[in-house]
Amino acid sequence: MTLALRARSLMKRYRAGFASAQSSIDALRGLDLDVADGELLGLLGPNGAGKSTFLLCAAGLLVPDSGTLEWFGRPAWPGGRPAGIAYVPERSFYHRFLTVREALEFYATLHELPGRERAARVRAALERVGMIEHAEKRISQLSRGMLQRLGIAQAVIGRPRIILLDETLSGLDPLAARDARALLRALRDEGTTIILSSHDLLSLEHLASRIVVMRNGQAHATLDPASFTGARSLVLGVEAAPLAARLLGTRWPGTRLDGEELHVPLGDAPAEHVLGDCRDLGVVVRASRVRRDDLEQRFFDLIQPPARVAEPNP
Numbered sequence: 001m002t003l004a005l006r007a008r009s010l011m012k013r014y015r016a017g018f019a020s021a022q023s024s025i026d027a028l029r030g031l032d033l034d035v036a037d038g039e040l041l042g043l044l045g046p047n048g049a050g051k052s053t054f055l056l057c058a059a060g061l062l063v064p065d066s067g068t069l070e071w072f073g074r075p076a077w078p079g080g081r082p083a084g085i086a087y088v089p090e091r092s093f094y095h096r097f098l099t100v101r102e103a104l105e106f107y108a109t110l111h112e113l114p115g116r117e118r119a120a121r122v123r124a125a126l127e128r129v130g131m132i133e134h135a136e137k138r139i140s141q142l143s144r145g146m147l148q149r150l151g152i153a154q155a156v157i158g159r160p161r162i163i164l165l166d167e168t169l170s171g172l173d174p175l176a177a178r179d180a181r182a183l184l185r186a187l188r189d190e191g192t193t194i195i196l197s198s199h200d201l202l203s204l205e206h207l208a209s210r211i212v213v214m215r216n217g218q219a220h221a222t223l224d225p226a227s228f229t230g231a232r233s234l235v236l237g238v239e240a241a242p243l244a245a246r247l248l249g250t251r252w253p254g255t256r257l258d259g260e261e262l263h264v265p266l267g268d269a270p271a272e273h274v275l276g277d278c279r280d281l282g283v284v285v286r287a288s289r290v291r292r293d294d295l296e297q298r299f300f301d302l303i304q305p306p307a308r309v310a311e312p313n314p
Contacts, residue, residue, distance in 0.1 A: 003073070004162055004193040005035040005058055010067035012053050012217075027053040028064060029217035035195060037072070040188040042208030043197035044299060050217040051197040052090070055164045058195065059087035071162070084161035088151040088168045096140040100131060103139060104153060111158045125153040128186075130179050144171040152180065162193045169200045181207055205295040213302050221302050229293045234271045236262040236278070237287035244283040251277050266290070 012028040027050045035041050043051045056062035057069060060076060069076040071085065094103050104125060108118045126132045129149040134142070142150065148168050155163050169180055181203055188194055188207075198204055204211055204225075211223040237260065238244040245257040252274060254265040264274050271290050278285050291297055 002037040003034055004037040004039070004071070005033070005195075006068075006070040006073075007031055007033045007054070007058070008068045010054070010057060010064045010069065012050075012057065012062065012064045027217055028057070028067075031067070031214075031218055033212060033219050035193060038188070038191045038193055039210070040184065040194040040196065040208050042204040042211040043195060043214060044199075044201075044204060044211055044295075045214035045220070046303060049214040051214050052166050053217075054214070055087065055166050055195065055197060058162075059085060059164050061087065084158070085164070086155035086158060086160035086162070087164045088148075088155050088166065090167035090170065092147060092151040092154075094139045094147075094150070096138065098139055099136050100139065100142070100150060101126070101135040103150065104157060107154050108157050121157050125157050128156060128183055129153045130176070145173055145176050148172060149176065149180070152183065156187070160192065162195070163187065165194065165196045165198070167198055168196070169198050169203050177203065201295045201299070211295065213299060215303065223295065223298055225295065228295060228298070231293050232266040233291050233293075234264040234266055234274045235289050235291050236264065236274075236283075236285055238262055238278075239284040239286065244278075244281075247281045247283055248274070248277065251281075263291075 010028045010031040010033075011026070014025045014027055016023050016025075029050075031050065031054060033054070043054070045051055053062065057064050057076075063077060071082055074082060095106075098106065101122060104122045105118060108122055111118075111121075113121060123132070126135055129152050131146065131149055131153060134146065139147070139150070148171055151168055152165075155165075165184075169177055172180060177200070184194060184196070184207055196204065196207065205228065206225075208225055211225060212219050213221045213223065236244075241257055241260050241262060245255055245262055248262065248264060249255040252264045256263050266274070271288070275285065275288065277283075
């Protein structure tokens with residue numbers, strides 16, 4: 001497998017304050033992460049998990065305190081960032097007096113393109129992000145969602161090998177988010193490596209081939225979206241759990257005991273049907289919750305204990 005990016009034991013500490021009263025935050029704590037060439041990798045984690053710091057290191061904009069980082073087998077330091085890496089931060093800043101087209105033409109000059117090709121690339125980027133009709137608008141007139149689209153347009157002008165996106169899909173309306181997902185799929189299918197950090201679980205679940213869950217500056221777990229079944233089950237906290245599992249299993253095949261909890265497959269049935277059978281069978285329910293096997297549930301399982309809503313059993 002060819003790697004687009006390889007990180008090993010990355011450490012990054014932020015320091016603040018004067019020497020006599022200095023505080024520090026460990027943003028990365030020995031992060032190990034591989035990203036395959038042409039892969040669309042999702043990054044997920046609570047605020048402060050280290051996602052943005054990792055992307056800044058991956059973009060060559062931040063040097064870690066220790067550890068190694070390689071782009072396509074080439075050490076990141078020393079030597080500087082290679083060509084073909086585009087980074088789109090959560091909040092991009094532009095000269096607000098420029099039009100959308102002028103801003104993109106300005107950034108296109110950084111790629112040292114001749115005038116005719118520069119104009120063609122700008123138009124192609126505008127079309128790809130659905131902003132061709134907004135090309136003559138001033139940036140000061142754009143909504144946050146449109147600024148996010150402008151950031152993606154800026155990234156694709158140089159036809160990068162790697163695109164790093166930090167919450168770039170946030171702030172988009174549903175139609176714009178759908179179009180952005182379609183664009184990222186197309187870029188992925190063209191062989192572009194994409195690392196997408198996002199709290200948009202739907203986009204990660206539908207786009208990413210792998211999702212790395214970060215926590216406390218480390219890669220806490222890796223999830224395979226293809227393994228999510230979407231199946232619904234009712235999780236019950238009950239008295240006399242082994243006996244309750246046998247009783248419910250006669251009416252709800254597939255009921256299983258996990259520790260002190262019962263997991264009852266629901267299919268399309270309402271949870272109330274199971275609770276009604278519990279009353280009929282004399283199973284005393286102390287707590288219940290519906291669980292769906294999707295990215296949200298897997299994430300909650302990893303990050304925090306599942307919340308339970310108590311339901312009385314009359």
